[in-house]
Every structure is written in C-alpha cells, then in structure tokens.
Amino acid sequence: MVRSDANADAKADLLRYLQDAREALLWKLEGLSEYDVRRPLTPTGTNLLGLVKHVASVELGYFGDTFGRPYFDKERPPWWYTENxxxxxxxWATADESRAQIVGLYRQAWEHSDTTIGTLALDTVGHVPWWPEERREVTLHHVTVRMIAETHRHAGHADIVRELIDGSAGRLQGKDDLPPGDVAWWEDHRRRLERVARRVGDG
Incomplete structure (x- = not known):
C-alpha cells in the first residue's frame, strides 16, 4: 500500500510541473498588443491566444468531464471541443472573445483542475468521453501526466511564436536558459547556422 504522505508528495510534484507550464504559457502574452496575441504565425494558424484557449478547454475536459465534475453544467460555448x-x-479567439475572458477562463480551469487533483486519489478511475470506447478508462495520475505534457508542448509552441513576433525568448519568466548574447551575437549565430545548413544541403 502506498503511504498517504507519498501520495501527497507525488501530487505536489505533479502540480508544480503543471503550474510551471501554465505560467510559462500565459507569460508569453505579456506586453503584446491585441493584434499580436491573435496573429497566425504558422501555415496552420498557430497563435498565442488560441494556444491558451485550447489548453484551457483541454484541461477543463480532462479534469472535469473525465471524472464526472464538468465545469460547464448546462450550456457549453460553441467552440467546446467535445461538441459539434x-x-x-x-x-483561435473570435473578435467577440477578449484576452481577459480567455485568460480568465484558463485561470478558472487551474482552480477547477487543482480541486479535482486535491480531492481525488491518483488511482481514481475516470472515463474520457471523446476517446474511443476501448481506451476511455484512465486514472487521475495518467490524466495529470498527460496534461503536463500537453501544456509544456504548447508552452514551447508559444515560445517560438513569441520569438517570431518580437524576438523575445525564454522557458520561464526570469529563467530563459539561453546563452548570453546581444542582438548582434544572435544574428551572427543565426548566419553561421544558415551557412552550415546550406553547405550540407548542397552536398
């Protein structure tokens, strides 16, 4: 039998990594205009505010619907991914959806999810309604690890999108994990990589 204090420690570790990813994702919106947070910067339309909206909905689904704790009791928004x-x-955010609304929804998702994680045991079984029937059954531990991976993945997307907007980069606020260098150093570094890529690509 797993000790209750070990379960508490495991939950604390999982929540810390999840929260780090959440905060990193929201940080990428700071200081940007309404246009910049909505700009589609990849061929598939990836944009910062859309990433937040997506992760908020996924988190509410996994920690809500999966364990019989739906966040939307009655009417769901028209973009809800389990609907048609x-x-x-x-x-992506429509013109009628403000940054404040989407960020606010994401923060409410944190609270809802954290309550689910705090209330249920990690081996609690839930059912993911939008997965195929034969593999819908999951544990809270599985869902939490999955959500950590999902959020960090999209925080990485946001890091690249933000760099495309204004050149800023970094994994966490106050902790960019990048080598020191000014704009000129990075421009020289990029030119060097381009030369190597062309030389190898040309055979």
Whole structure:
C-alpha cells in the first residue's frame, strides 16, 4: 500500500510541473498588443491566444468531464471541443472573445483542475468521453501526466511564436536558459547556422 504522505508528495510534484507550464504559457502574452496575441504565425494558424484557449478547454475536459465534475453544467460555448464545433474552433479567439475572458477562463480551469487533483486519489478511475470506447478508462495520475505534457508542448509552441513576433525568448519568466548574447551575437549565430545548413544541403 502506498503511504498517504507519498501520495501527497507525488501530487505536489505533479502540480508544480503543471503550474510551471501554465505560467510559462500565459507569460508569453505579456506586453503584446491585441493584434499580436491573435496573429497566425504558422501555415496552420498557430497563435498565442488560441494556444491558451485550447489548453484551457483541454484541461477543463480532462479534469472535469473525465471524472464526472464538468465545469460547464448546462450550456457549453460553441467552440467546446467535445461538441459539434467547427474544426479548430478552440485554437483561435473570435473578435467577440477578449484576452481577459480567455485568460480568465484558463485561470478558472487551474482552480477547477487543482480541486479535482486535491480531492481525488491518483488511482481514481475516470472515463474520457471523446476517446474511443476501448481506451476511455484512465486514472487521475495518467490524466495529470498527460496534461503536463500537453501544456509544456504548447508552452514551447508559444515560445517560438513569441520569438517570431518580437524576438523575445525564454522557458520561464526570469529563467530563459539561453546563452548570453546581444542582438548582434544572435544574428551572427543565426548566419553561421544558415551557412552550415546550406553547405550540407548542397552536398
């Protein structure tokens, strides 16, 4: 039998890594205009505010619907990904959806999810309603690890998108994990990589 204090320690570790990813994702919006947080910067339309909206909806689904604790008791928004929404509806913000609304929803998702994690045992079994029937059954531990991976993945996307907007980069606020260098150093570094890529690519 696993000791209760060991379970508490495991939950604390999981929540710390999840929260780090959440905060990193939101940090990428700071200081940007309404245009910049919505700009589609990849061929598939990846944008910062859409990433936040997507992760908020996924988190509410996994820690809500999966364990019989739905966040939306009655009417769900038209972009809700388990409904018959248009493709990719949870990956961008409409003109009627403000940054404050989406960020606020994400913070509410944190509270809802953290309550689920704090209330249930890690071996609690839930059912993911939008997965195939044969593999819908999951544990809270599985879902939490999955959500950590999902959030860090999209925080990485946000890091690249933010760099494309204004050149800023970094994994966490106050902890960029980048070698020191000014703009000129990075420009020289990039030119060097381009030369190597062309030389190898040309055979």
């Amino acid at each position: 929404a248009e493709p990719n509806a949870d990956m």
